[in-house]
Amino acid sequence: MSYVFQxxxxxxxxxQLLNGxxxxxxxxxxxxALGFALAIVFAFLRTAGPRPVRAAIGGYVxxxxxxxxxxxxxxxxxSLPALGIRxxxxxxxxxGMSLNFSGYATEIMRSGIEAVPRSQIEAGHSxxxxxxxIFRNIxxxxxxxxxxxxxxxxxxxxxxxSSIVAAISAEELTAVTNTLQSTTFRAFEFxxxxxxxxxxxxxxxxxxxxxIYWAVFERGxxxxxxxxx
Amino acid sequence: xSREFDWPEFLFLLGALRxxxxxxxxxxxxxxxxxxxxxxxxxxxxAVLRGLAAAYIGVMQGTPVLMQLFLAYYGLAxxxxxxxxxWPAVTLAFTMYAAAFLGEIWRGAIQAIPRxxxxxxxxxxxxxxxxxxxxxxxxxFRIAIPPTVGFLVQLIKGTSIASIIGxxxxxxxxxxxxxxxxxxxxxxxxxxxxxxALCWPISLVxxxxxxxxxxxxGIKQHS
Numbered sequence: 001m002s003y004v005f006q007x008x009x010x011x012x013x014x015x016q017l018l019n020g021x022x023x024x025x026x027x028x029x030x031x032x033a034l035g036f037a038l039a040i041v042f043a044f045l046r047t048a049g050p051r052p053v054r055a056a057i058g059g060y061v062x063x064x065x066x067x068x069x070x071x072x073x074x075x076x077x078x079s080l081p082a083l084g085i086r087x088x089x090x091x092x093x094x095x096g097m098s099l100n101f102s103g104y105a106t107e108i109m110r111s112g113i114e115a116v117p118r119s120q121i122e123a124g125h126s127x128x129x130x131x132x133x134i135f136r137n138i139x140x141x142x143x144x145x146x147x148x149x150x151x152x153x154x155x156x157x158x159x160x161x162s163s164i165v166a167a168i169s170a171e172e173l174t175a176v177t178n179t180l181q182s183t184t185f186r187a188f189e190f191x192x193x194x195x196x197x198x199x200x201x202x203x204x205x206x207x208x209x210x211x212i213y214w215a216v217f218e219r220g221x222x223x224x225x226x227x228x229x
Numbered sequence: 230x231s232r233e234f235d236w237p238e239f240l241f242l243l244g245a246l247r248x249x250x251x252x253x254x255x256x257x258x259x260x261x262x263x264x265x266x267x268x269x270x271x272x273x274x275x276a277v278l279r280g281l282a283a284a285y286i287g288v289m290q291g292t293p294v295l296m297q298l299f300l301a302y303y304g305l306a307x308x309x310x311x312x313x314x315x316w317p318a319v320t321l322a323f324t325m326y327a328a329a330f331l332g333e334i335w336r337g338a339i340q341a342i343p344r345x346x347x348x349x350x351x352x353x354x355x356x357x358x359x360x361x362x363x364x365x366x367x368x369x370f371r372i373a374i375p376p377t378v379g380f381l382v383q384l385i386k387g388t389s390i391a392s393i394i395g396x397x398x399x400x401x402x403x404x405x406x407x408x409x410x411x412x413x414x415x416x417x418x419x420x421x422x423x424x425x426a427l428c429w430p431i432s433l434v435x436x437x438x439x440x441x442x443x444x445x446x447g448i449k450q451h452s
Binding site: 003062063065066067068069070071072074075078079081082083156160161162163164166167174181187188191192194195198199202203 | 288291292293294295296297299300303304306307310382386387389390392393400403404407412413414416417418420421424425428429432
């Protein structure tokens with residue numbers, strides 16, 4: 001083997017890589033916020049909406065979960081312009097990631113909602129609550145607590161999956177790495193370092209999400225431990 | 230003048246779907262073998278084996294598949310000293326990826342078997358390897374089937390990114406057809422529908438199996 005590894009050149013371009021990583025983080029957080037907001041609405045409609053709406057949301061969720069993210073991205077970025085709907089790459093990436101995340105998060109929320117005991121919902125009915133009031137005051141927070149670990153893993157998958165938006169050249173970590181390796185011809189070194197950066201971001205995300213769970217749900221109630229790993 | 234999207238183009242997509250299936254199948258089988266080794270290593274009594282398997286799974290589940298694909302592609306090029314074909318790189322990358330996920334799924338299944346089963350097998354007495362082979366794995370296998378089938382869907386969807394390094398499967402074929410016909414509004418939704426037609430039945434099977442296993446194990450059902 002005559003190949004000599006040169007990581008020095010990667011070091012020289014570290015600021016660009018860090019910029020890309022920062023965009024990856026912002027995209028992931030943005031898509032999480034938008035996708036999660038959508039998922040809450042969808043999960044409500046999926047469980048308490050009129051029948052056709054339920055079916056429509058169900059179809060949406062199945063479509064998102066049974067087609068590749070890359071193809072969803074192509075539809076948003078390449079197909080929609082044919083209808084006169086045009087986005088910048090970065091906007092298309094954010095929309096694609098949000099919609100994709102919303103599909104998985106809706107399904108996760110639904111399982112959490114269905115785990116809320118029926119008697120509590122009936123209690124809400126007998127107090128004269130509307131469906132929305134029951135959803136807001138009785139269902140959402142216990143459901144969130146139940147599904148928090150699943151949502152947390154889904155967030156990490158969202159962040160790792162964001163590398164795919166490089167295919168429409170939104171300038172996040174993977175796209176930056178693609179550009180740098182093609183001008184320096186040090187592909188392996190650049191991808192190796194970028195991969196390590198993703199690994200660090202994933203670890204960081206997991207630790208932060210654990211900390212948030214602890215702060216929101218567990219502080220001061222040591223007897224209940226829902227997060228088991 | 231560009232071509233119209235017509236039957237030959239559709240048949241081209243269908244032909245490429247075959248490579249999506251072939252790549253998924255190779256990765257699923259290869260990953261199954263690797264995953265079994267990983268799951269056994271992950272639950273073994275040797276700390277070193279457990280640590281190595283856990284580290285492998287942690288790295289593969291903590292990094293993007295696309296990066297793993299690039300590393301396999303350029304890593305093989307570095308090792309062999311020449312530009313390589315996409316085939317070895319995509320099969321290697323997706324096999325290693327599938328092994329990590331299947332290993333983790335099956336670890337969970339093995340650990341879901343009650344301790345008493347191990348103790349009973351040891352009391353017969355069976356040697357540790359035979360305990361695993363005849364008592365634990367057959368039971369773990371049943372628990373593991375639904376999530377394993379579910380992972381197959383994730384794998385099939387995942388192979389779409391092989392298109393990024395130029396491997397001609399369904400997604401890449403879609404790009405080629407778009408370049409020839411300039412009709413992304415027809416082609417990409419159709420590509421999505423083809424993936425859906427492949428994945429949705431598998432998802433439904435996974436769901437049914439999961440309900441059945443839950444019923445067998447007496448886990449409370451929510452309607």
